[in-house]
Amino acid sequence: MTCVEAAEFVSALCDGELIPPAAAEHIGSCDHCQARLRDFLALGAELRLAASLEQPAPVTPSNWERSRNPFKSFLQKGWKTMRIPRLAFAAMIAGIVVLGSTLVVIKVGAHSTGTVVLLSTAGPNGPLGDCPLSTHDTKGACDWYGKMGSQNLAYRVRVISREGDRVRLAIRTRTYSRGEDLSSFTQEADPATKVTEVWFEPGEPLKLDVTDVGTLTLTGTWMDHVPILTGLHGQDLSPGLGEVRFASPLLLKDNKLAGDLVGSIGGVFSWDNRDVAGAIYLRDQGRFLFAQVPMKGAVEAHVAMSRITFEEGGHAWVVVNGTPVTREGHLWVLHEADFKTKGQSGDSATFGTQRLTETATGEWVPAEGASK
């Protein structure tokens, strides 16, 4: 192990973490790494010293009850110090309460720690569909084209900005005739397109009237990720964070079927351990390990929805899976062409798991005798 490879483990030591034996052995005998360890520990102490030197002044008291009920004190004060006729004051309060109630309702629906708005739109004929809009990447847009009432409607929504729990939406709508060129619809200056900007708070429906079409109703919920599959009206089929799923996969080699694992998995097989790889074994192709960590000799595979694509051994491989695979956009694939199963030669295609172990150099390899 080199100092560069051990450096991250030096930092981990400062956090009270256990590190691989090889890293510990290197750090224990390396003056350079020990100097780094001393520096890291000293810097931590300096940071705490600096923090301790700052006297924690008491915080400014806040009246949380009052800030939650702003109308209460206003009402009380109003009655006591009234300089306008009480009937007029009462009428004014009635108006304010109506407005205030609306505001309160809007706030109640807001509860966001997410960065993605799953937007659902319904028209007079029913749902148009669901669409995720990220508040981080505001270039994305939801588009819909189709028959709406007696008209054809082109509809596009995108997020312009975010302020707290609400987002500013730019909504473009345009009716069109069959066969009409719509290439100008998504361009900024399109005289036939109506552009509306509105504040939208997920949890609160938003009504949008479109001339000659009717009312569109937008609803939304906050999510902490972009759903892998949408269009299911609220159902999210995304794997969990760090989860990998396989169901009835097919393996294509250079666009030809190399293996069909139908029936090899009962339903959906999933795992979220980093030290576990999914293993597809095909008698003619050997074994393929799919893991979230870089295995020694593995190639990186691109994952999109239910497909895993990678190139290995001069061939283009595609796994067509029966379920979204992972939230991550990649996996690591290790192809062991010469791998043979022990005592299961009758199975031409099997799916299982393989336990992985991390080497001293930070690479992952199959643990001996740990496949199943």
Place this chain on the structure above:
Amino acid sequence: MLDERELGTKIAAGDAVAFDAWYRESAPRLRAYLRHLFGDPQVAEDVMQDTYTHIWRRPHGFDPNRGSLRSWLYGIARRQASEFWRRNKPTDPVEVDSAAPARAEASSLMADLLRQLPEDQRTFLWLREVEGQSYAELATILDIPMGTVRSRLFTAREALRVIWNSVPKGVPHDVR
């Protein structure tokens, strides 16, 4: 003394007394963190108030199964900080004026050095070294996979070490 789950339940229910007690106990440390993040005590105070006001108005977001009350608080504070930067300094959130003298609250060399780091590295170091947040809490606060916490912490430590070691000899707080 309420345990964290009970306290979180009371806060979620809008209990002003419980919220106020939690605010008084947790706010000074949060303010210290924000001061080092912004380098401006007034901005830190404003963002801290925005953070607690946000939670007070929307207290239902705390889920004890997803992390501690403390990591939830710091996660929201960090988002409020990001929002502040987005509104006020969209292009350069970590503007460092190396020629300017240390500001009033920056009483130590370390505070000055810390401000030379990017915001995320300052956050990592402060939350880990001063606040003692665990890897899991850091992952929650920073909204990153737990597997990357170790490497990000190392990167932050190494960056601070480089700056620390570049301070000319003879400065009173030089490497001892």
